[in-house]
Amino acid sequence: MTYPGPLNIHSEIGRLESVIVKRPGYEVENLTPDTLKHLLFDDIPYLPAIQREHDEFTDRLRKRGTEVLYLEKLLAEALDDTIVREQFLDQMIRESQSNIQCSSQTLKEYLRSFATEDFVAKVMGGVRKSEIGPDRKTNLYEMMEDHHPFYLDPMPNLYFTRDPSCVIGTGISINTMAEDARKRESVFMDYIIRYHPRFRDTDVPRWYDRSSHFPLEGGDQLILNEQTVAVGVSARTTPQAIEEMARNLFAGNPSFTQVVAVEIPKSRAFMHLDTVFTMVDRDQFSIHPAIHGPGGEMRIYIIRPGMENGKVEIEERTHILDTLKEVLGLSEVGLIECGGGDEIAAAREQWNDGSNTLAISPGVVVTYDRNYVSNQCLREAGIEVIEIPSSELSRGRGGPRCMSMPLVRAEVR
Ligand SMILES: NC(=[NH2+])NCCC[C@H](N)C(=O)O
Secondary structure, eight states: OOOOSSOBBOOSSSOEEEEEEOOOOHHHHTOOTTTTTTTTOSSOOOHHHHHHHHHHHHHHHHHTTOEEEEHHHHHHHHTOSHHHHHHHHHHHHHHTGGGOOSOHHHHHHHHHTSOHHHHHHHHHHOEEGGGSOGGGOOSHHHHSOOSOOEEEOOOGGGGOTTTTEEEEBTEEEEOOOSSGGGGGGHHHHHHHHHHSTTTTTSOOOEEEOTTSSSOOOGGGEEEOSSSEEEEEESSSOOHHHHHHHHHHHHHHOTTOOEEEEEEOOOSSTTOSGGGTEEEEETTEEEEOGGGSOGGGOOOEEEEEEOSSTTOEEEEEEOOHHHHHHHHHTOSOOEEEEGGGGOHHHHHHHHHTTTTOOEEEETTEEEEETTOHHHHHHHHHTTOEEEEEOOTTGGGGSOOTTTTOEEEEEOOOO
């Protein structure tokens, strides 16, 4: 089936034609030991090195024919209109309120002084108190010292473009982020879809919107085929959000007829479904064994459109393999274990996103080089593995799938 328009994602594995990434920038240099935990990092990446690694990642994608678009550039282009830029600035200041202790007026004036691309880099990178000179402070609270070094907190997780939004079919889910440190991130795709020339003239359906109360993150959203979306019920994604998204999807996109909610342990190491489970080929998945509960059982629910308009039906399942066969209509499905069944290698490599593969064609994936045990297992299963350097990229606890937000994939035949 052909789908005209700027968005077309009907699988996890179709040839990747167009993708959004974010090159790590100044926001990473604004990490300090005191803020690491709140900002969801475990260590501080070295900026030139993480940028080199990221450039290698995007080079590999380009060499395979993928169009690589940068979030920061798309946003600057979307804000190329004074009224839109002012509206965006107001919203950013409003949504950053908890982080701001200087008067919004002072901060606004400071940000307005930049040309659009630098303005975007500032908003994303954060504004240090030391940047706004003492002479620009007029209120007592602005002059008082306190220990928080920022007026506007940095957003170092932005290079994980996967999470704040997700294309499903020809529409999009603009997500409500679970963690304070990431809440503002989904404002960017909201503006890009509404105001960027590439998207603004298309009526892009929204299966979920950030105005919804319940968190839902893209690392939990997997498009298995033209009928099926799998969503992790995780530390970041709620059952309420999944059901709301499913209802909107069934009502607006008749090709999707099943949403599979998969519960995973709520832990830092397994923050999203894609940290323990990704699709690598038509009938093969990479999986971390600890995704299963005791006895190999887990809680899985299949949501389908109900008989009555707007209603859904929900059925329970307990085995991932059987459920995958059922929803994909396959007699066999292969699960490739992270760490090749070795307990230590599995835990170590999962921590560095060993199961977080980005498929760029059926049976072809991009992975981190450091996960050599898992990469070998993928190769033994007949998968082509393209490795990228990962010393610094992995410090943010996300892998190649997390670092990519696909816009268009070719049909899987
Ligand atoms: N899709 C993913 N697995 N994303 C990983 C995001 C990592 C990021 N530091 C966070 O905690 O939010």
